Amino acid sequence: MSIPLVWIVAAFAACLAVAVMTRGTRGAVRGLGRAALAGAGALGAWLLVDGVIIHGLAADPDIAQLAWGQMAGRMIAQFWPVWAALALTFALSLAYRRRLGLYGKLFGSSIGMIGFALVMFWIFTALFADLIATHDAIAQVSGMRNAPPGTPLPDPGARYEFFLLGGDAQARDVFSRMVMGARDVLAIAPAATAFAFMVGITLGLPAGYYGGRFDTALTFVSNLVLAFPVILLFYLLVTPDIVATGLPMWMAAVLFLFPVIFLSVLWNSRYFTHPLRRNIYVGLTLVIGLWIYSGLAFNADPLGVWGMSPNMLNVFVAVVFVNAPTVFRIVRGLTLDIKSRDYVAAGQTRGERPSYLMLWEILPNARGPLIVDFCLRIGYTTILLGTLGFFGLGVSPESPDWGSTINQGRQLLTVYPHAALTPAIALMSLVLGLNLLADGLREESLRD
């Protein structure tokens, strides 16, 4: 435990040194202090809520239960790679914020910084999950069923001596499941949101730009999907029966084609006048894109690098399918607004082709609202994934993702709340971080 602490202190010292050299003592101290305060505040609030609620559990005096302070200390120590990475990220970003564009400006608003810290906390947790987790997330330890937080293992051996946040109804470590669950959530949510954006942009730009029948038809379809109650749609799309019919695969075949189309058209319209460059970029996009496409959609990657389990694909496709129509509507609205601007008319007069106008004149000018919505939408996708887990759809019951864990924990909620509360608070803090980040980005992008 002492080694990680030394690392954290060293990392902080190094960051402070870098910041002092580049920005002068006062600015660096103020910036770092603010960041540290925000992080400590968030952590404190979390521990407080967690602590107050589960307080009644630590009752048995015979076993060497951990006290709340000890448990918090052990957890903070367990998260040491995250603290080190966070400190490094913040120090570097604060030091070079003036050269980092919109990302740098984020560090001017405290809301944006708190949001960024929360999001990065979970991203680093997902990255270093193997280092942080104290136990195997799906291994059952006998005698630890519904154990209260801080219970020592009866026969630890080489394992970590405590269940820091207790055990669940199947005698698995709640803390490790929360940490590993971050990996599950963060593997799907941003990627699914990115795919939904590719689909929405590829369809929304031409719909707004050309209008007419094409627009009417697409708008009708998107309204149709939006009128569907999300949970009914999930029940219809994300079940083992549906995997057997092959429907998710065909939906994936359609939806996953859009990123390839988007990137090819993007390069083609930009480098149309430089055939050599154009051919290289489009060729590379097609080769790499279709390679990934074959792996993800049909599980037929010849090299076996890309692939998704049928269940995962099913969840992924359903989430993209639910998100894409909203993105489509936003992009279409922005396109309708921007296409009446003078610089688009100037482009048309210069003889720029529609694809260039859409992708290199209109899209870059719509980026502000789109980036903000991207952050919000990752949060919403996280909520959707949780909903899927809550109804026990799509993922295997063993999976440590937060939604399923909440679902399993709610059976004994009034007796052993720690098993459901831990993932619930984790999910909430991630979504809150994304919302705060979006708020900060919106504020900063409105400023110029």
Add this chain to the structure above:
Amino acid sequence: MLSFVIRRLATLLVTALCLTFLVFLLTNMQPRLETLAKTQGSARMSDAEVQSWLVREGFDRPIIERYGEWLGVVPGWTREQTDGTMRGRCIDRVADPAEADTRCGVLQGYWGSSTRFQAEVGDVIAARLGATGMLMLWVVIVMVPSALAVGVLAGMREGSRTDRSLSTVSIVSAATPEYVSGVIFIALFASSTFGISPLLREWGLMEANILFLGNARSAMDQITFWNFALPVMTIAFYGMGYIARMTRASMAEVMTQQYIRTARLKGVSFPAVVLRHALRNALIAPFTVIMLQFPWLLNGVVIVEVLFSYPGFGWALVEGASNNDIELLLACSVVAVVVVLITQLISDIGYVYLNPRIRIS
């Protein structure tokens, strides 16, 4: 205006047709029908028995034809059984086969029969919608005034300390989906060993074992503060954040207008300016948001009804979906589509009345 409403209603009809056809397709896929046969018959049926069950219940004919039967534009199926009695879509629901209509579907007012609840879908949906209606009513009563109050208080002095703290509250509430806030509320208020209840009992402030009930089934008989507070709070909390933030933005924009400054300069007090001059104009934008929030409420209702086992519409939907109850799901999707599109229509029309600068063509 009239032509606008008629056009919207036509869109509603087309959307409902497309949506129900999609649901029909998805629920009638072969693996699903086999699951249905096994849940209705017995779990150990052989493949041949499953096939004969499907034929006996009329699932063996083309999908378009059966969709037409559900709509009531195609005559219902009839078939003579091996024992000489007649069976059919329309015959099964009446005592005497001779009295049965040839067509029985939605157009004739028959919504089919629910395999899960063993009752007519129309009755099931009506009863469940009534229960959900009560829940929704209380949610709206709690959510809308509190969201508007938070938004107006935050937006009337942009950047003040009140604004900052209230905005934080609304961001937090918008980041807490129902299954998270529900779990937290139950742990805090509805457990006899943790949270607030044991503390209150210790201090002698409370007689009962728990502050609120974590299960709303008893609210079917009688709604009390004790059994209904948690489900209502859970839904209202998530919906509140978004409305409050929209109200705040709209209020902040109105407060920068010239006529507000004029009113302040001629000596009208700040509360009077907010209440008489700003409020009305600031409430136009949130009105749309509130109306468009209803379809989202429906979503929250499903989660909350499952979490608190309150047998309403959302609970029926989940029960139907997990048992592949085809006709119940069709009726549920019709209800959902009507709710979504009618609220859109009301929000558009209401917007015109509230804001005379906008014309609908």
